Amino acid sequence: MQLVLIFISAAIVNNFVLTLFLGICPFLGMSRRVEAAFSMGLATTFVMTLTAALTWIINNYIIKGFDVPYLQNVAFIITIASLVQFVEMYIKKSSPSLYRTLGIFLPLITTNCAVFGLALFGDLKEFSFIQNIAYGFGAGAGFTLAMTMMAGIREELRFSAVPKAMEGAGITLIVAGLMALAFMGFSGLLTI
């Protein structure tokens, strides 16, 4: 039960994109088409889940084991960078079409602050190993949800009469703001 609550908390109540405002770059840059946005979301979910597991181990056995808390950021960064490299190789091998769709954004997961934020939040919340994985998976699912919803809205937007001055980035940011406002409605639902 605890795990389900952690998952829902990370995915919806404390959605990384729309409540914590992390990972805005791919959220705006990669959300033109639903299919690409969903693929990007899946890739990020995959990376986030693995990150949650790996960083928990590194945090508890290396950082805390050797008592070097000041190295936490460095350790997390190299872990995430290597993981993204690994995922990139894996996707290139298993699905060339997905690889082409994600293009330049795949290496950009390396610098996606949502992934790094996840690693740091996981430490602050003092989760157990399994709980941290659920947290990472939930965060990824929330990211995918936000990306896909945004892409869906933007696909419809192309056919609507947007005022000339607000075309492109302007209307996209307004939509993002309204979505964030809607997600604020969930706040306080869960305290995890």
Added chain:
Amino acid sequence: METYLIPILSMGGLGALLAAVLVLADNKLRVEEDARIDLIEEALPGANCAACGYAGCRQFAEQLVAGKIDPSACRPGGASTALAIGKILGVEVEVGVPMRARVMCLGGEAECDTRSEYEGISDCRAAMLLGGGNKGCVYGCLGFATCVDSCPFGAMRMDANGLPEINDDTCTGCGICVEACPKSVISVVAEGDKVIVACSSPEKAKVVKEVCSRGCIGCSLCAKVCPVDAIIMDGNLPVIDQERCIACGDCIERCPTDSMLDPQINHILMIRQKKEAG
């Protein structure tokens, strides 16, 4: 001593471990790719300008190897690149005429009046949003250098008069500036085109004359003076048939507003494209 040793060893160890995993993964997950893709990528300009319609030079090379497009589709690369690719792929390549970008406007700050003060973002697209820009001529160059910023080859710069200047040595005719210009005042023409009409305004003489001292007033003197009848009037603008033009320069001398010039002398000039003339 221990203070230094522990972080060095722990981080070093972590790094080495992750590196080992990546090396293993690289061996296990390596994708066999056609070696020609790398060769072609090296032969391409490498600007990743996407003028060919693909994300970058690598994607273009992949499509080439797959035989889906023609080597000459890389406009920035021009003839030499197309021939190099043809060699790698072992196919015959037809080489087209090299193309160059030309600005179809002579109304710089000195020639063309402004109808309002613009103090917004220094970008033609932004200026364009406010009632079509601050220039007196609705068809003229706005002069905020959006094309200069867009040029992936650094072939453009703004001259002292506020008009873009194109360096023919580095311009590849890729057409990215044409896309970037909100006034559509830039065109890509064949390098060999001799005489061009450096004005885009289809308005009547009175309207043109009111705002710009070098705009084409549609007097049709050039068409009358041309010894080979290469110039015909399309509304208020002359159209030059480049096949017929013998570059005698009569029209250039006769033009009362100097809006018609030899691109060899002043390359800021623009020509109407051949297909329009035909």
